[in-house]
Amino acid sequence: xxxxxxxxxxxxxxxxxxxxxxxxxxxxxxxxxxxxxxxxxxxxxxxxxxxxxxxxxxxxxxxxxxxxxxxxxxxxxxxxxxxxxxxxxxxxxxxxxxxxxxxxxxxxxxxxxxxxxxxxxxxxxxxxxxxxxxxxxxxxxxxxxxxxxxxxxxxxxxxxxxxxxxxxxxxxxxxxxxxxxxxxxxxxxxxxxxxxxxxxxxxxxxxxxxxxxxxxxxxxxxxx
DNA sequence: GCGACAG
DNA sequence: ATCTTGTCGC
Numbered sequence: 689x690x691x692x693x694x695x696x697x698x699x700x701x702x703x704x705x706x707x708x709x710x711x712x713x714x715x716x717x718x719x720x721x722x723x724x725x726x727x728x729x730x731x732x733x734x735x736x737x738x739x740x741x742x743x744x745x746x747x748x749x750x751x752x753x754x755x756x757x758x759x760x761x762x763x764x765x766x767x768x769x770x771x772x773x774x775x776x777x778x779x780x781x782x783x784x785x786x787x788x789x790x791x792x793x794x795x796x797x798x799x800x801x802x803x804x805x806x807x808x809x810x811x812x813x814x815x816x817x818x819x820x821x822x823x824x825x826x827x828x829x830x831x832x833x834x835x836x837x838x839x840x841x842x843x844x845x846x847x848x849x850x851x852x853x854x855x856x857x858x859x860x861x862x863x864x865x866x867x868x869x870x871x872x873x874x875x876x877x878x879x880x881x882x883x884x885x886x887x888x889x890x891x892x893x894x895x896x897x898x899x900x901x902x903x904x905x906x907x908x909x910x911x912x
Numbered sequence: 913g914c915g916a917c918a919g
Numbered sequence: 920a921t922c923t924t925g926t927c928g929c
Contacts, residue, residue, distance in 0.1 A: 730919090731919075732921090733920045733921070734920090735920075736921095770916085770918070773918055776919075798918085798919075799918050800918055803918085804918080824918085826918050826919085827919090828917090828918060829917095829918080830918045831917085831918095862929090863928095868918085
């Protein structure tokens with residue numbers, strides 16, 4: 689489908705498309721043995737001008753040193769509706785991604801993977817569209833229930849929904865609320881958790897997502 | 913009708 | 920997401 693119209697639709701049509709795309713998900717696998725680049729994506733918003741500020745950072749792996757950042761600024765054309773985040777931020781991600789010179793083998797998203805009411809959060813949605821390995825790392829849960837994980841970084845508990853596991857509540861830092869990790873595309877639960885942990889450097893958020901967040905905010909502030 | 917509700 | 924500085928505590 690044409691890139692400029694894969695996000696153009698009504699909320700009802702969007703939900704139907706999610707049901708379709710879900711069939712293309714591959715919930716197994718993990719990073720290749722030779723991952724040299726990892727990406728992180730996030731989008732900031734300015735409610736006064738209704739603009740979205742997307743940033744996709746590329747870091748070396750496993751050293752996690754900054755390589756480059758692709759950015760994009762655009763007017764929000766779709767409202768924020770729980771469960772349809774991809775239709776709001778997807779267009780901005782596409783534009784920022786197109787500006788990158790490098791192609792990371794794995795991309796972490798600020799949002800959920802399959803831990804979604806229809807199993808297709810933004811990380812899973814974009815993962816299928818680009819057929820690339822992705823992982824969702826959200827700060828809050830959208831659906832499901834879980835018990836608090838242990839206090840040590842690396843401790844985690846299952847996030848369940850509809851009788852099955854859809855992700856994990858992962859402690860990435862002491863005394864910090866856990867983050868919710870779920871496979872996006874071409875990733876299994878264990879592989880996703882292990883990979884996210886190798887991307888953490890003492891902060892609650894893994895470096896890819898943490899730096900993307902900083903870049904997106906920087907972009908928004910510069911747009912003044 | 914009442915809560916829950918990624919960013 | 921954003922509105923917003925300092926401050927208490929580990």
